[in-house]
Amino acid sequence: MSTSRKPRRRFRRSLGERIAERALALVAASAIGAITLILVFVVREALPLFWDGHEGLALAAPHRYPNYDHPVYVWQPVGYPPKYGVVPLFVGTLKITGLAMAISTPLSLLAAIYVAELMRPRRRAWIKPIIELVAGVPSVVLGFIALTYIAGATQDLLGCTYRLNALVAAIALSLAVLPVIFTVAEDALHGVPLALREASLALGARRYQTVTRVVLPAALPGILAALVLGFGRAIGETMIVLMASGNAAVLDPSPTSSARTLTATIAAELGESPRGSEHWRVLFLLGMILLLITWALDAVGRIVVRRLARRLDPSTDEGA
């Protein structure tokens, strides 16, 4: 750490200052404590599934149930017997999240490049807050828009069988994800030192050459961080997908078929499942996996960003 090498200036601090410092440390610690407690709670509710004698759950494997003529992956938590095949839920989550990222990534990055590099600064000053305002639209509103307008429009346009489908949910979801990626990526682009651009232009590079070969590579760590953040928002979003995706737990990878996500399943079913029941524990297991996915992604994102930052600018420290 670069800061530890600097000699620390010692000056007498007032009592108030010390109290404030302690209080802030306490607040920071409580946040960490809360996250730890959440993890402990979720794990404690989920894991008894594996040793409390719940045999034959067939969570991730195809299973041949009575009344079915071949082994299937099926999510039917209310049934005889209940069927907790989680594979369709993962397919649904990946389908919607992937589609939403595929829609929002190019749009938000192009918008960020335009706003950061080409737009007049005075216009940027009011355009950026407006796009950021979209991030503040409640997801239930976006879900409603998807339900009433986007669903009809996509059905008329593409003639899909299902009015509510993964694509409709993904379009609405990308409305929520877009401003997140945009604003972080735009900050990253804007933060690239002006000297780099000036040097590039002075060497005779055109403006688009400067953007694609100098500014974009320099801002890459920040852009990746933006994408990771956007992905986290997309995979965790509940209300939009609950309202717009149709929630059918199918294994079909087609974007115009319905999809049921992990988050929507937890939201729709946790209320009815009695505490401590098998269904309750399976839902907590899904929550735990969701938590692990976002953390793993966050960790990978951090490592990649750090590597990139070091490669682009060897003078930066590891912790930067």
Place this chain on the structure above:
Amino acid sequence: MNGWHLLPAALLVLACSGRYGGAPGAGARITVRGSDTLVVLMQRWAEASTTSQPDVVVEVSGGGTGTGIAALMNGTTDLAMASRPIAREERARIEGSGAKLVEIPVALDAVAIYIHESNPLSALTLDALRGVFAGKIRRWSELGGADRPIVLYSRESSSGTYAFFKEHVLQKCDFAPEAQSLPGTAAVVQAVARDPAAIGYGGIARARGVKVLPLRLADGSVVAPDHEAATTGRYPLTRPLFVYLRAPANPEAEGFARFLVGPEAQALAEEAGFFAWRSPP
């Protein structure tokens, strides 16, 4: 600065006075949760009950029968609305904690089959209906309609209507995985009203802008979910709607429950599109 740190204290005082102040019994609250089928009617009942119990505020919220009964178990609601009889495990959980469970049938409902208004189909047997919702019959042409796929609209598994439909129509079968689960009867009605290839199900009282498909019985006669067929039990998908509460309950909740079975409440049920409660013949 100086005025502001009094604000939390002032709020605290206000909060306390709201809770403990005033005459005893005034502003008593009872909460009712559960079946989305019953929510609208229950809200009307809650309004009407203010004439007989002016001091009692009744808070109504939906969420589905399973949600309501789970709330009754956890003690977070006074009354639970249910569109299916309580399950044995649920009853055992409540009675295991030493309370007694009281079941009050409050109205009759017919589960109607909704299709799009342009759909020419005139009736369907229960067997065909099972085939449709189990995913064995996949195109309207198999039922004598246009050559297009059947789009199934169902409910979340927390819904009592879902459980009723599964028990009485699908029996041992599961819903087809393609069946879309929507968060309420209103959502099903809306979706069916917009989709010419759709079929859905839900309480008769909510059927607006959709065609209600009559059922063909085993003897070949066709029966629609109307007043006569529901009260005589000829329409096979007729069901009682219940309110559950724990006994001993607080007097306000008991008073409200007594109001529900009275003539005024029953007339309101008929007005809302349900049928007044009558024990099955």
